[in-house]
Amino acid sequence: MRRFNTQKQTRKPVNDFAVRRKVLLAFMLGGMALLVGRAFDLQVLNKQFLKQQGDMRHVSEVAVSAYRGMILDRNDEPLAISSPVESAWVNPMELAEVAPSDIKQVEQLLGLSEGKIAKLIIPGSKRQFVYVKRRINPDLAERVKKLSIKGVYFDREFKRYYPAGPISAQLVGFTNIDDVGQEGIELAYESLLKGVTGRKRVIRDGKRQIIADIEAIKAPINGQNIKLSIDERIQYIAYRELQAGVIENQADAGALVLLDAKTGEVLANVNYPSFNPNMPTGTNKGAFRNRGLTDLFEPGSTVKPFVIAAALQGGFIKEGIKIETDGAYRVGRNVVKDIHNYGTMDLTQVLKKSSNVATSKVALTMPPKYFWGFYHRLGFGVSAGLDFPGEANGSLLDYHRWNNFAQATLSFGYGVNTSVLQLARAYTALADDGVLHSVSLLKRDEDTDEKRVFSSKTAKQIRSMLEHVVMQDGTAYLARVDGYRVAGKTGTVRKAGAGGYKEKKYLSVFVGMAPASNPRLVMAVMVDEPKAGKYYGGLVSGPVFSNVMAGALRVLGVAQDQVETMPLLLSNKTVQ
Numbered sequence: 001m002r003r004f005n006t007q008k009q010t011r012k013p014v015n016d017f018a019v020r021r022k023v024l025l026a027f028m029l030g031g032m033a034l035l036v037g038r039a040f041d042l043q044v045l046n047k048q049f050l051k052q053q054g055d056m057r058h059v060s061e062v063a064v065s066a067y068r069g070m071i072l073d074r075n076d077e078p079l080a081i082s083s084p085v086e087s088a089w090v091n092p093m094e095l096a097e098v099a100p101s102d103i104k105q106v107e108q109l110l111g112l113s114e115g116k117i118a119k120l121i122i123p124g125s126k127r128q129f130v131y132v133k134r135r136i137n138p139d140l141a142e143r144v145k146k147l148s149i150k151g152v153y154f155d156r157e158f159k160r161y162y163p164a165g166p167i168s169a170q171l172v173g174f175t176n177i178d179d180v181g182q183e184g185i186e187l188a189y190e191s192l193l194k195g196v197t198g199r200k201r202v203i204r205d206g207k208r209q210i211i212a213d214i215e216a217i218k219a220p221i222n223g224q225n226i227k228l229s230i231d232e233r234i235q236y237i238a239y240r241e242l243q244a245g246v247i248e249n250q251a252d253a254g255a256l257v258l259l260d261a262k263t264g265e266v267l268a269n270v271n272y273p274s275f276n277p278n279m280p281t282g283t284n285k286g287a288f289r290n291r292g293l294t295d296l297f298e299p300g301s302t303v304k305p306f307v308i309a310a311a312l313q314g315g316f317i318k319e320g321i322k323i324e325t326d327g328a329y330r331v332g333r334n335v336v337k338d339i340h341n342y343g344t345m346d347l348t349q350v351l352k353k354s355s356n357v358a359t360s361k362v363a364l365t366m367p368p369k370y371f372w373g374f375y376h377r378l379g380f381g382v383s384a385g386l387d388f389p390g391e392a393n394g395s396l397l398d399y400h401r402w403n404n405f406a407q408a409t410l411s412f413g414y415g416v417n418t419s420v421l422q423l424a425r426a427y428t429a430l431a432d433d434g435v436l437h438s439v440s441l442l443k444r445d446e447d448t449d450e451k452r453v454f455s456s457k458t459a460k461q462i463r464s465m466l467e468h469v470v471m472q473d474g475t476a477y478l479a480r481v482d483g484y485r486v487a488g489k490t491g492t493v494r495k496a497g498a499g500g501y502k503e504k505k506y507l508s509v510f511v512g513m514a515p516a517s518n519p520r521l522v523m524a525v526m527v528d529e530p531k532a533g534k535y536y537g538g539l540v541s542g543p544v545f546s547n548v549m550a551g552a553l554r555v556l557g558v559a560q561d562q563v564e565t566m567p568l569l570l571s572n573k574t575v576q
Contacts, residue, residue, distance in 0.1 A: 060201070061199055061200070061201050061217065063155075063197050063198070063199055064197065064198035064199060064200050064216075064218075064219075064220045065156060065157055065158055065197060065220065066194075066195030066196055066197055066198065066220035066221055066222050066223060067082055067158065067195060067220075067222040067223060068082045068158060068160065068175070068179055068193050068194060068195060068222075068223045069192060069193040069194075069195065069222065069223030069224045069225045069226060070082070070225045070226070071172055071185055071186070071193070071225075071226050071228065072225060072226065072227045072228065073227075073228055073230045073231060073232040073235070074227065074228065074229055074230060074231055074265075074267075074443045075231065075232070075233075076227070077163075077232045078163055079162065079163065079164055079168055079172050079228065079230070079232065080160060080161070080162050080172050080185075080186065081160070081161050081163070082158040082159065082160055082161070082179075083158065083159055083161055084138065084156060084157075084158055084159075085135040085136060085137065085138065085156075085157055085158065085159040086135075086136055086137075086138055086140075086141035086154045086155070086156060086157070087131060087133065087134045087135060087136065087154065087155050087157045088110060088131070088132050088133045088134075088136060088141065088144065088152065088153070088154055089129055089130060089131045089132060089152075089153055089154070089155065090117060090120060090130055090132055090151050090152050090153070091128045091129065091151045091153070092120040092121050092122065092125060092127045092128070092130060092151070093125070093126070093127070093128055093151075094150050094151030095117065095120065095121050095150075095151040095152075096121050096123075097150060097151075098149055098150055098151055100118065102147065102149050103117050103118050103149075104118075105147065105149075106144060106147065106149060106152055109140065109143055109144050109147075110132065110133045110136065110140070110144065111133075112132060112133065116132065117132055120132075134157070134177050135157060135159040135177070141154050157179070158179060159179075160174065160175045160179060160186075161278060162174065162277040162278050164232060164235070164236075165276050165277070165278065166239075166274035166275055166276055166277075167232075167235055167236055167239040167270065167274070168230065168232070168235055168239075168270075169184075169271075169274045169275050169276065169277045169287075170183070170184060170269075170271045170274065170287075170288065170289065170290035170291075171184055171185065171228075171230065171269050171270075171290060171441075172184050172185050172186065172277065173185055173186035173187055173188075173277070173389075174186055174277040174278075174280050179194070180194070181193065181194075182280075183288050183389065184290065184388075184389065185226065185228065185388075185441070187389050188387060188388055188389055189226050192223065192224045192226065193223040193224065193226060194223050195220065195221050195222045195223035196220060196221040197220055198216070198217075198218045198219050198220030198221070199216075199217040199218045200216045200217055200218075201217055226442070227442065227443045228266075228441055228442060228443065229260075229265035229266050229267060229440055229441055229442055229443045229444070230266065230267065230268065230269065230441070231267050231268065231552075231555065231556075233555050234258065234267050234268045234548075234551065234552045234555055234556075235267075235268045235269075235270060237268075237547075237548055237551035237552065237555070238256050238258060238268040238270045238548045238552075239270040239272070239274070241544050241547040241548045241551075242254045242255075242256050242270050242271075242272050242525070242544055242548075243272045244544075245525075245527060245540065245541070245543065245544040246272045246273075246527060248532065249508075249527060249530035249531070249532045249534060249540050250530060250531040250532040251508075251527045251528055251529055251530040251531065251532075251540075252528045252529045253271070253272060253273060253291060253527075253528040253529075254271070254272045254291075254525070254526065254527045254528060254544075255270070255271050255272075255290075255291035255292035255295070255420045255525075255526050255528075256268065256269070256270050256271075256292060256420070256523065256524070256525050256526075256544070256548065257269050257292045257293075257420045257421045257424045257523070257524050258424075258521060258522070258523045258548065258552060259424050259425065259428060259437075259439065259521070259522045259523070260520070260521065261428055261431035261432050261437075261513060261519045261520055261521055261522045262432060262437075262447075262520070263437065263440075263444060263445070263446060263447050264425070264428060264437030264438050264439045264440055264447045264450070265439075265440050265443065265444060266386075266421075266439060266440065266441050267521070267552070268548070268552070269290070269292050269293065269421075269441075270292070271289070271290055271291045271292060273287055274287060275287040275288065289390075290388070290390070291420070291526075291528075292419065292420040292421055292524075292526075293384075293386065293388050293390075293391050293392065293419060293420075293421050294388075294390040294391060294392050294419065295392065295419060295420075296392050296394060296395070296417040296418065296419055297417065297418070297419075297493065297507050297509075297526065298413055298414050298415070298416065298417060298418075298493050298496065298507075299413040299416065299418050299423050299491055299493070299509065300412065300413035300414070300491030300492060300493035300507070300509060300537075301354045301356075301412055301413055301489060301490060301491045301492070301537075302413060302423060302489045302490070302491035302509050302510075302511045302524075302537075303375075303410075303411070303412070303413045303416070303426075303491075304350070304351060304354065304359045304411065304412060304413075304489060305351060305430060305462050305465070305466060305489055306374065306375065306378060306426065307359050307362055307363050307371075307411045308347055308350065308351065308359075308362060308462060308465070309374075309430070309454055309458050309459070309461075309462050310366060310370070310371060310374040310454075311362045311363075311365055311366055312458050312461065312462075313374075313454040313455060313458045314366060314370060314374075316362075316365040316366050317347075317362055317365060319347065319461065320346070321346070321347060322344050322345070322346055323344065323345050323346075323347075323350065323355075323358040323361055323362070324343070324344050325338060325341065325342045325343060325344070325345060325355055325357040325358050326341055326343075326357070327340065327341030327342070327357070328357065329357040329360055329361065329408075331360065331364075331404050331405045331408045332403065332404055332405050333405075334405045336356050336357055336360045336408055336409075336412075337356065337357070338353075338355050338356055338357050340353075342355055342357075342358075345358050347465060348464075348465045348468050349468075350362075351462075351465045351466060351468070351469060351489065352465070352468040352469055352471075352473075352474045352475070353474075353475070354469075354475050354489075354490060356411075356412045359411045359412050360408035360409075360411050360412070362411065363407055363408055363410065363411035364404060364407060364408060368399035368402045368407055369399050371399070371407060371410070372396070372398070372399035372402075374453075375396055375410070375416065376396060377436070377451075377453045378426040378429060378436060378453060379394075379422050379425050379426055379436065380394055380396045380416055380418055380422065380426065381393070381394050381395055381396030381416070382394065384419070384421050384422050384425055384438075384439050385438060385439070386421070386439060386440070386441055388441065391419075391421075392418075392419040392421075392422070394416070394417050394418045394419060394422055395416070395417045396416050396417075397410075397415055397416070413491060413493065414493075420524045420525075420526050421439065421524075423509075423511055423524045424511060424522050424523065424524035425437065425438075425439050427511050427512075427513060427522045427524070428522050429453050429454065429459065430459050430462055430463055430466070430487075430513065431459075431463070431513040431519035431522050432450075432459075432519070433456035433459045433460065434452050434453060434454045434455050434456050434458060434459040435450050435451070435452050435453075436450065436451055436452070436453045437449075437450050438450065463487045463513075463516060463519075464487075464516075466487035466488055466489055466512075466516075467485060467486070467487045467516050469487070469488055469489055469490065470486045470487065470488055470512070474538075475490045475536070475537075475538045476488055476489070476490045476510060476512070476537070476538035476542045477538070477542075478538060478539060478542040478543045478546060479510055479512055479538065479541075479542035479543070479545045479546050480546060481514055481546055481549050481550045481553065482550065483560035483562055484514045484515045484516075484549075484550075484553060484558075484560055484561060484562055485514065485515050485516035485517055485561050485562045486512055486513070486514045486515075486516055486549070487512060487513055487514075487516040487519070488510060488511055488512020488513065488545070489510070489511055489512070490509065490510050490536065490537035490538040490541075490542065491507075491508075491509035491510070491511075491537045492506055492507075492508060492509070492535060492536045492537045493506060493507040493509060494506060495507060495529065505529050506529065506530070506535040507526060507527070507528055507529070508526070508527040508530055508534075508535055508536065508537045508539070508540035508541045509524070509525065509526050509527075509537045509541055510524075510525050510537045510538065510541035510542050510544075510545045511523070511524040511525075512545055512549070514549050514553060514558075515553075515558065515559075515560070515561040515562075516561070517561040518561070520553070520556070520558050521549065521552055521553065521556075521558075523545055523548065523549055523552075525541040525544045525545050525548075526541065527540045527541050527544070
């Protein structure tokens, strides 16, 4: 039998650790060499690259906002100013790492709808900048900043503020969310007001917050201030009284323009209804219209003084002429009518009673070309030259297309379209002894573009006649101003529509000047479609003129030229 050795045979282990150590040591030395080489490459050979990469993460350029220029009245009272605010924005890529509860807290503080910020976090999106709320109060911005939430940042901006609110809204206008002018003076002078944005280099921390300014790259250039001709004190009085007149007469709207009779400066320009330019969003765009400068209408009887002036100036009638009216006057196939048969009238009575018949007869004494030229020189049918957005040009039918009836109707204000501003401007020729003034919304000491349209003698004659319009038996007794002589003319105009002139729908107009002995101010008032029962210009617009003119003369310290005033006597039969 074969015998087996049951004892275990022991084998001597091979000692191979030395080889392993050598391999491991070689790998470690090689890795260290690579690291040293890479460090040498980055810090010595490519040092500039490393610096640029660091700067990209910690140094950046930011815009430096420029102040938008202020809009001031003639006495340096602010009508539009800019105040610093903050605008909140987020980096959606960074917000992905923020807890939903923190995001919700930001939404609540900023008054945002729940989930508005959270919806911006879209997986895979590369968006890094989204505004979430513009122009917020700096105090609120500080509260949000104290939360120190990654991905939520703020930029400095400016918000426009309008101290006068609705009083000067259509004139001054407003800016949009990006501080760009949208209406009025803000739009007209955008290039001067806006300024030029600057840039600077800053250091940011790991949360992208600016911790230090390094250098100014380009200094911001602030916008220019604009000084208007408007007197905010008079503007307030005018708005208050126009508003009261529109509401009392249940009218659709109203517009008023007040001019300096010697310089052509616009001292007041108000419209009603108005809006709040500090919160224009949601406002009916019709409220943005500056009706006094942009809307056209037929001026009615307010042009009659110019017809008389043209005929006197051209020698087509004499000052002492007597005119038969008989209540009606046939012109071709048409008939011109007065509301009463005034019988025989002199020129003063023609204007005092506002006779269409007599004015038509005077107009037809003049050649059409001469008559048209007189209207044209007074500014009818052409822009007043304010360069205001949407400013009306008006219209005046070419005399080659006139017939006798067209010429007759032009004499009492139909067939010509004008704005409240253009009408007031035309009256400066009567107020300043035959000199027609250009108009300006900017403050100036004198009018370098004035021009004479008729003689001083003619202007004074017409002005004297117009004083009788405001007397007790004239058509505008309610337009008188205690302590001052007033000269002016009423207009009651039927509104035109698609199918012709509308029944029982009128524009009530009054244009006048004071003190009549040496006029300082000229004012035109238009009330659109009064519905409370009264519609004659003397009854509706006359009281507005009286109240505003009294306040304006007082504010400017104009000396009185009349001591006695007449008692109030209303007679609807004599008012037109």
